[in-house]
Amino acid sequence: MANPSKVKGTAWESLFTGYLREHHNPAAHRNVQMGSRDIGDVAGYYLHAVEAKAEKTITLSDYIAQANREAVHAGQPFGCAVVKRRMKGVADGYVVRDVRTDVRLMNRLKIMEEALQDEAFDRWFDIDKELREAA
Known part of the structure; x- marks a missing residue:
């Protein structure tokens, strides 16, 4: 068994x-x-x-x-x-x-979102809207 x-x-x-x-x-x-x-x-x-x-x-x-x-x-x-x-x-x-890992993840997410907002705001806006609605 x-x-x-x-x-x-x-x-x-x-x-x-x-x-x-x-x-x-x-x-x-x-x-x-x-x-x-x-x-x-x-x-x-x-x-x-x-x-x-x-x-x-x-x-x-x-x-x-x-x-x-x-x-x-x-x-x-x-x-x-x-x-x-x-x-x-x-x-x-x-x-x-752990908090250390989560803060590193959130920092990465924040930096990537800011970069996408700078380069393609409309694309960022559409993604943000879609994912907020999914929550």
Whole structure:
């Protein structure tokens, strides 16, 4: 009989990957585990190494440390943990980063938005309107 925790974790990775494929990146996929040089559980979440977790006891500090290590191994600028919320679907799970990583991400987003506003304001305006309506 397979390890029940492993089965649960694999199922969560698969569900999250399916959600990414439908809503973010059709090429998202689960990674092969690489031991001490692991590159995260799921590839295809833009600019991120993902550590997917579906555990009864949540230990955010461990998850974030692991995600940040795996981001370095994967050559990605950001690491995050995607944590299953009990009794809820994928869209209700949590994406977790440490504050340092989140501020770096927000700074990048801010700089890129300002650059797009400078170069193609109408395009930025249309994108902004579309994404505000989707929230």
